[in-house]
Structure formats: C-alpha cells, structure tokens
Amino acid sequence: MSAVKEPTSVKRRTKGENTRKLILNSAIRILALHGIKGTTHRAVAANANIQLSLTTYYFKDIQELIYEAFLLSSQKTNEIISPTWTAAFELIESYDKTSLRKVTVKQELCQKLADLSAHYFHHRIVNDPIELSVEQLMFAEAQFIPKLDEVVKQHQNTLLAPCIKLCRYFNKQTAEVDADIMLTMFRQLEYRNLYLGEAIDVENIKAVTHRMFSLLMRLKP
Numbered sequence: 161m162s163a164v165k166e167p168t169s170v171k172r173r174t175k176g177e178n179t180r181k182l183i184l185n186s187a188i189r190i191l192a193l194h195g196i197k198g199t200t201h202r203a204v205a206a207n208a209n210i211q212l213s214l215t216t217y218y219f220k221d222i223q224e225l226i227y228e229a230f231l232l233s234s235q236k237t238n239e240i241i242s243p244t245w246t247a248a249f250e251l252i253e254s255y256d257k258t259s260l261r262k263v264t265v266k267q268e269l270c271q272k273l274a275d276l277s278a279h280y281f282h283h284r285i286v287n288d289p290i291e292l293s294v295e296q297l298m299f300a301e302a303q304f305i306p307k308l309d310e311v312v313k314q315h316q317n318t319l320l321a322p323c324i325k326l327c328r329y330f331n332k333q334t335a336e337v338d339a340d341i342m343l344t345m346f347r348q349l350e351y352r353n354l355y356l357g358e359a360i361d362v363e364n365i366k367a368v369t370h371r372m373f374s375l376l377m378r379l380k381p
Contacts, residue, residue, distance in 0.1 A: 180218050182208050187229035192293035196301055199226055227307055233294040234315045240288055244280040245322040248273060252329050266377045274370035281365050285353050292354050319343055330376050338376060345372055
C-alpha cells in the first residue's frame with residue numbers, strides 16, 4: 161500500500177512558515193546583540209545564512225520584522241517561565257490551609273520557594289540570555305515604537321498575573337501591590353545578573369528571594 165503524499169501546497173506552506181520563523185529567530189538574536197539600529201535585513205539574512213531576498217520577501221518593512229521579532233520573543237519568554245510558575249503553585253497547594261498557619265510550615269515553604277526561584281533564575285540567565293536582553297530592549301523601545309505599546313502591555317500583564325496569583329495565597333487584600341513589588345524584584349535579579357552568566361551567585365539570589373517570600377508570608381527574620 162503506497163504512502164499518502166503530502167499535497168504540494170501544504171509542503172510549500174510548511175517551508176514558508178519555517179523560513180519565516182528562521183528569519184524571526186535570527187532577528188531576535190540580532191536585536192539582542194546589536195539593538196534596533198543594527199537590526200537590518202542584511203544582518204538578519206547573514207545570521208540566518210539565507211539569501212537577502214528571502215528576508216525582504218517575507219518582511220518588506222524592517223519595522224514590521226522588528227515588531228514581529230519582539231512579539232515572538234515575548235511568546236517564547238512566556239513559554240519558558242510557565243513551568244516554573246506551575247511548579248510553584250503545585251508546591252503551595254500541596255500544603256493545606258490549616259498547616260500553613262504554623263510558622264514552621266511557612267518557613268519550610270518559604271525555603272522551598274526560594275530554592276525553586278534560585279534554580280529558575282540560574283537556568284534562565286545561563287540558558288536564555290537572548291530573550292532576557294530582547295525583553296529589556298522591548299521595554300526601552302516601546303516609547304519610540306508606538307506599535308509595540310500593546311505588545312509590552314500584554315507582556316507585562318502576562319508576567320504580572322502569576323505573581324498576583326501567588327501573592328493571593330498569603331494576603332488577598334494587598335496581592336496586586338505585593339505582586340508589583342515581586343515582579344520588579346524578579347526583573348532586577350534577572351537584569352543585574354545577566355552579564356554574569358555561569359558566574360551568577362545563586363546563594364545571593366536564594367537569600368534575596370527568601371527574604372521576599374518571608375515578608376510576603378509575614379515571617380520574622
């Protein structure tokens with residue numbers, strides 16, 4: 161029995177989608193390395209190792225290419241951080257509400273959340289420096305590229321939502337404010353340690369996040 165051949169139109173569409181994604185991923189790398197001004201069709205084509213005509217075919221306007229690259233980078237970031245948040249919520253929900261009233265149990269949970277956070281930050285900084293760099297650039301450039309405003313707002317809300325959810329486990333009344341503080345601190349930890357790579361001080365990050373979770377749970381130092 162002969163195998164069913166994939167229609168030519170489907171093959172072309174798949175190839176086109178793969179080429180388009182290759183161009184966007186190359187644009188993300190160029191944005192991280194050379195910023196907005198250094199992101200040109202020629203630079204992206206060279207990074208992707210494809211003909212210049214292909215980048216201009218899929219993205220005639222360089223601004224559109226940059227916008228789409230920022231959008232894809234935002235989506236990739238959300239995919240990267242999602243498993244860690246899932247693990248954090250599962251960890252918290254493994255404790256019943258009655259036991260969480262005990263100081264010793266809160267201390268245990270606090271330490272586990274700090275350990276989880278430190279592991280995440282180390283992995284993110286070492287393995288995803290490109291996305292982190294582009295995220296910084298995206299926030300900085302939004303004031304100059306009006307079209308990016310909506311992407312930045314959506315990205316911010318996506319980052320903030322799990323912080324709010326976590327904070328609500330411990331204090332619903334101030335969850336939004338606590339989450340804002342948490343997200344700001346998380347960003348600072350990522351951005352200030354980005355240049356260190358493998359030399360990142362995991363114990364320092366663990367101490368900082370432990371202190372933050374302690375304050376959130378109202379644990380005494």
